[in-house]
Amino acid sequence: MALSGKEDGGADRAAKTKYDPEFTDKVIAATGPKALPRLKEIMPSLLRHLHDFARDVDLTVAELFAGIELINEAGRMSTDKRNETGMLCDILGLESLADEISSKLLSDSGSSGTATPSTVLGPFYRANAPLLPSGSSIVYAAPDSPWSVQAAPWLTHLSGRVVSASTGEPAAGAVVDVWMADARGLYEQQDAGQPEMNLRGRVRADEATGRYAVYCVRPSAYQVPRDGPGGRLLELLDRHPYRPAHMHFVVTAPGFRALTTQVFDRDDEHVRDDTVFAVKDELLVKFEPREGDDRARWTVEYDFALSEA
DSSP states (O other): OOOOTTTSHHHHHHHGGGSOTTHHHHHHHTOOTTSOHHHHHHHHHHHHHHHHHHHHTTOOHHHHHHHHHHHHHHHHHOOSSOOHHHHHHHHTTHHHHHHHHHHHHHHHTTOOTTOOOOOOOOTTOOSSOOEEETTEEOOOSOTTSHHHHHHGGGEEEEEEEEEETTTOOBOTTOEEEEEOOOTTSOOGGGOTTSOTTTTEEEEEOOTTTOEEEEEEEOOOOEEOOSSSHHHHHHHHTTOOOEEOSEEEEEEEOTTBOOEEEEEEETTOTTTTSOTTOOOOGGGEEOOEEOOSOTTOSEEEEOOEEEOBO
8 A cells, every 4th residue: 555645754755845945045044154153053953953843744824823922921931930931941851951962061071070960950940049057957937837837747857978070079168059849849939838948048068078968858749830831731742740859959169060950769759750851860869767856857868079160
């Protein structure tokens, strides 16, 4: 039986020649001689892939503007508390892919050594969290508040070291910026019951040992918010919306590359099917019961190894 044009890849590609074969070259040629060098390098490839995609799927004007409106809506929702456009990139795997490419480039240049793997920043990062000494708590809710009562079984002691990936020595001046959702899967900006900046803090590591410690909570898995285009896209794609339980970090120290990463609860059922494709085996951790500490029921340790800048 003869295949139709849509079933026969060769015939389908041939059918696309009905569109102006010189159009993409005209758009590429419009770039001027004073364009930024990196843009001159990447735009021809971007335009060819973008135009080939449009021709391949017979993209209509109505479909194009539906996509534009989705991006516009994500932009309107994005603030310093939530990056909905970033969430779209995460859902599409684009940020995780860019992270892999960046890590490979560092590795090829000999700059990464045995550094802790990076991963996506996520859409709920907030700058300028409180700067605290090591051993502080980033639970800012009043002890008798309904939130604190609910969180009590999940209070956690997080600790570890920040070291040089090449020498293993402490990374002097290191600061660990940490944030997480609570045990119900909500970040503070999503929950009126949490005070401003709850479960966020920048902790100074010890200069001599590189050790850091912070009291926080054991996070849980959560669903990507459904009130925006990211959540709707997942529904349209018939994909589950779950992220495994994780803690976010940006770790910095003078003379070292900043590290953006997450650590994941290895016992979470979604570590093998994270909806934003961010889990790496080296970032799995084990939460253990903590004894003799009335400030925490759980303990977890993780060391960060930084690449020299």
